[in-house]
Amino acid sequence: MDDRLLDKIAEPFNLQLPEYATLEEMIESVLPAVAQFSEPNLLPEDSPLYTVNWVRMTDRPGATEVQLYTFQDYMRGEIRVVIDGKVDAQTYEVEESGERIIIGQSVMRDSFLYELAFLDEDFLLLRRHGNAANITERYLFFCREAIGTRLTWNEALERLVDKYRNSQFPLLAIGLVVAALIALMLYFR
Template sequence: MEERLLDKIAEPFNLNLPEYTSMEQMIDEILPVVKQFSENSLEDKGEDGLLFKVNWVKMSDQPGYTVVSLHAFQPGGEIRIANDGAMDVSSFKILGAKRIIIGDSMYRNSFLYELAFLDNDFLIFKRHGNEANIQDKYLFYCSEPIGSRLTWDEALEKLVGKYRDNQMPWLLILFVLIVVIAVIVYLR
């Protein structure tokens, strides 16, 4: 009896995400929940911003994709990319607080993205445009310690868990407060 009561109390704090078939589908589901914890701008701190301070690993849900693709955004508009150590380069340009162009060069094989989520461990860009015409809707990056050891779904679960855990003390306080009020009302 006591075990069941503790299980029921702990149930809201357990992380039970459903199985998703694609990275895009999972990001669509979790973005509304975690968006409130995101940095608001790519420009806030200039060259000291998270975009430039963190080495980002690009995540992919393509079957059999095992390459660790490390992306380092440079203040001059260059992205240095190491694909399992083989070096490559791309470019980017920040357009305002929430928009960025990423591609081979500014106007060749490049796309406009909008900032969907940014913190010190996770970066998500959403491609601008009509979703019906877009094949790869998101660019999903994790910081190097996370992205080099986790798969895309494990990383997204970590993102949800990170902010779910931050809300837990308030939920626990609310629960205790409700119990105290119920006891006071009962004893009157």
């Protein structure tokens, strides 16, 4: 009987995400649940944008290369892009609001405007600005290097959800409920 009771209590924490066919589809589903835990903008100098080496995640079939992105300087500068050891560069500029960033070959040539969708010390999601119907690749999804080199895109997004799933439930309240249930079981024994 105790096992079934513990299974019932643990059930909300063992939620399984459905299978998603594309990166964009899964991001659209996951983002509303985790957006409240995001950094509000890219402005602080110690923002993870500038302090973390990011691995770009993709759902492109057959893509096995590791794409490492390092944002140099503060608010405007170079992005060092290393693809399986081959070093290249792009530029970026964070707008004054801190909520948008331009990424491309140069700020005014072959570049795109992205909006911050999510940022913490492990994950970075940028949403391309514009009409979604006209955009084929709507999101840039990055993970901290230690996560991005070990996991696939869907495993990384599951890790993002798992990271914040437990913060929605106050552990103290759950502990009190479990303690009360155990006390009741012992009392009526």
